[in-house]
Amino acid sequence: xxxxxxxxxxxxxxxSGSLFLVELDASGLQLxxxxxxxxxxxxxxxxxxxxxKETGTALARNxxxxxxxSNRFPATVTAIRSGDVLADISLDSAAGECTAIxxxxxxxxxxxxxxxxxxxxxxxxxxxxVTRDNIPENRIHE
Amino acid sequence: MISITVEKxxxxxxxxxxxxxxxxxxxxxxxxxxxxxxxxKTTLLRMLAGLTKPDSGRIEVNGEIWFxxxxxxxxxxxxxxxxxxxxxxxxFPTMTxxxxxxxxxxxxxxxxVDEMLELAGLLALRKRYPETLSGGQQQRVALARAILRRxxxxxxxxxxxxxxxxxxxxxxxxxxxxxxxxxxxxMLVSHDKQxxxxxxxxxxxxxxxxxxxxxxxxxxxxDRITSNKFSFVSTILSIRKVDCIYLAVIGTGNELVEVxxxxxxxxxxxxxxxxxxxxxxxxxxxVKLHRPE
Numbered sequence: 001x002x003x004x005x006x007x008x009x010x011x012x013x014x015x016s017g018s019l020f021l022v023e024l025d026a027s028g029l030q031l032x033x034x035x036x037x038x039x040x041x042x043x044x045x046x047x048x049x050x051x052x053k054e055t056g057t058a059l060a061r062n063x064x065x066x067x068x069x070s071n072r073f074p075a076t077v078t079a080i081r082s083g084d085v086l087a088d089i090s091l092d093s094a095a096g097e098c099t100a101i102x103x104x105x106x107x108x109x110x111x112x113x114x115x116x117x118x119x120x121x122x123x124x125x126x127x128x129x130v131t132r133d134n135i136p137e138n139r140i141h142e
Numbered sequence: 143m144i145s146i147t148v149e150k151x152x153x154x155x156x157x158x159x160x161x162x163x164x165x166x167x168x169x170x171x172x173x174x175x176x177x178x179x180x181x182x183k184t185t186l187l188r189m190l191a192g193l194t195k196p197d198s199g200r201i202e203v204n205g206e207i208w209f210x211x212x213x214x215x216x217x218x219x220x221x222x223x224x225x226x227x228x229x230x231x232x233x234f235p236t237m238t239x240x241x242x243x244x245x246x247x248x249x250x251x252x253x254x255v256d257e258m259l260e261l262a263g264l265l266a267l268r269k270r271y272p273e274t275l276s277g278g279q280q281q282r283v284a285l286a287r288a289i290l291r292r293x294x295x296x297x298x299x300x301x302x303x304x305x306x307x308x309x310x311x312x313x314x315x316x317x318x319x320x321x322x323x324x325x326x327x328x329m330l331v332s333h334d335k336q337x338x339x340x341x342x343x344x345x346x347x348x349x350x351x352x353x354x355x356x357x358x359x360x361x362x363x364x365d366r367i368t369s370n371k372f373s374f375v376s377t378i379l380s381i382r383k384v385d386c387i388y389l390a391v392i393g394t395g396n397e398l399v400e401v402x403x404x405x406x407x408x409x410x411x412x413x414x415x416x417x418x419x420x421x422x423x424x425x426x427x428x429v430k431l432h433r434p435e
Binding site: 001034036049053054055071081082083084086088096097101125127128 | 232370384386402420424425
């Protein structure tokens with residue numbers, strides 16, 4: 001699971017107050033994500049971890065034109081491990097390291113290599129939040 | 143509905159304290175009492191079973207009053223229809239497995255005993271004496287014997303804590319199986335968090351004779367708040383490499399799910415680890431199933 005530390009910088013909601021668009025700052029990267037039922041732990045200024053799955057992390061190269069995905073940020077390819085079908089691509093970004101798992105065909109089509117600059121693309125609905133500083137094992141004292 | 147409102151002064155290690163509990167339990171659910179030893183968990187079970195008398199209060203089980211200090215009602219243990227399973231099995235050592243079960247029946251019915259033996263996977267052991275059985279087998283007999291009486295409440299007091307991890311896992315599955323099969327109302331005393339997660343519909347945390355927290359295991363134990371709609375705590379059963387990714391098998395009650403892990407995940411996770419599995423409300427695929435006409 002990819003994880004970035006971030007702060008909640010903005011919260012918008014629909015009229016019924018059950019769907020929220022949360023704005024985040026992850027070491028200067030601006031991200032936004034969707035969630036239902038905002039818990040009190042998620043307020044403006046709250047430190048959180050932003051989680052997103054490697055298999056839901058898309059990459060683009062020389063991206064131009066408009067795209068509906070809410071989140072895009074630059075990264076550099078630091079390592080590539082290829083399988084027969086998939087490839088695991090390690091990336092370095094302003095918010096830290098992350099991984100994208102894409103098909104080997106996409107890797108070959110994009111002619112990606114170590115050191116290349118790419119744009120990471122994430123859907124707002126694919127990002128999860130967890131509160132920071134809490135590790136389950138440490139909290140059950142009963 | 144099972145409702146318990148009881149008070150009793152107990153002598154604890156640090157002097158006397160009052161057990162004062164007000165608890166409701168849904169029928170056919172599994173409620174766990176979770177807490178340190180000496181917190182009053184076992185006393186509460188004993189009160190339900192009629193083995194310990196509360197100083198005051200009321201115990202009502204599906205409309206039937208088992209105890210009411212105001213009305214002077216206190217049903218004898220044998221009238222309460224409870225099934226009890228303790229950590230130490232408590233089988234009759236001079237009776238075979240089959241006879242241990244037959245003895246528990248009010249109306250002797252060898253056919254029912256056979257059915258239960260079969261369900262519990264004990265048929266082959268029916269003529270054996272308890273001392274020739276492993277701990278897990280003995281506890282399976284104790285569980286079968288408790289259920290044979292069709293109890294209104296099944297009370298399990300740390301039933302698996304003397305068993306090794308593997309046997310414990312198997313017996314946990316069996317507890318779930320019989321709990322569901324017979325539609326039992328089960329109250330479990332446990333201090334094994336993973337066990338609580340695996341078995342319980344709800345948990346009551348008991349501390350110094352008071353219930354300090356109640357809710358689902360998730361609500362009670364996980365302060366880590368996630369933005370996810372679907373999440374459960376479970377254990378990684380196995381991890382295997384597929385191409386350049388990994389697939390983890392994770393147990394969820396009786397079902398198994400497979401989750402994709404990355405190389406980085408595998409560096410910090412191994413089989414046996416407790417994990418939180420979560421998915422956003424946006425992600426699950428949903429398809430209407432057509433009912434056969």
